[in-house]
Amino acid sequence: MQKKTVIALTLLLGLSTSIFTIKGLPLVRFPINDITTNTTNPPAFSAVISLRNKGNNSVEYGGPLVAARQAILYADIQPINSDLSLENAFKKALRIAKNMGWKIIATDEKNGIIEAVDTTPIFRFKDDVIIRVTNIGIGMGSRIDLRSQSRIGLSDFGKNASRIRSFIKNFSS
Numbered sequence: 001m002q003k004k005t006v007i008a009l010t011l012l013l014g015l016s017t018s019i020f021t022i023k024g025l026p027l028v029r030f031p032i033n034d035i036t037t038n039t040t041n042p043p044a045f046s047a048v049i050s051l052r053n054k055g056n057n058s059v060e061y062g063g064p065l066v067a068a069r070q071a072i073l074y075a076d077i078q079p080i081n082s083d084l085s086l087e088n089a090f091k092k093a094l095r096i097a098k099n100m101g102w103k104i105i106a107t108d109e110k111n112g113i114i115e116a117v118d119t120t121p122i123f124r125f126k127d128d129v130i131i132r133v134t135n136i137g138i139g140m141g142s143r144i145d146l147r148s149q150s151r152i153g154l155s156d157f158g159k160n161a162s163r164i165r166s167f168i169k170n171f172s173s
Helices: 002-019 047-051 064-073 086-099 159-172
Strands: 034-036 080-082 103-108 113-119 126-137 141-150
Touching: 034 064, 034 159, 047 103, 047 113, 047 126, 080 159, 086 103, 086 113, 086 126, 086 141, 086 159, 126 159, 141 159
Parallel strands: none
Antiparallel strands: 034 141, 080 141, 103 113, 113 126, 126 141
């Protein structure tokens, strides 16, 4: 019993230092675990749904409340606008996702969809990721939207935003 108490207190102390603020905002007031580049029309998960366990977070986007939280915490998370054609942008996005170590679950080049799972290194949490590539217009390039969502927990401590930022940086270079 004493060992469990020590472990619980250690975890609580460790979490308390990171729970109270990120970017000066209390996470208790702003928990978020679902980040997207498109809060009005986020990419919808499909293939990864069957991989989730009972009790995992819903794959349904949280709507205006989550969008407002994201706007406060991660205003820099925006879609990628590319000069690449849909086909070339899709191939580049798939290559980057693989290079980032994501496990590719499904690809649909015709509809510009890539679904993947990323596993966090220490605690081995599974987070679902979807990439949607669309045409901006004939000869005008493409738009890449991403969504990264934790399967468990109310807050991801910034991991989903970090993942999307890394993808955007890799795509833009």
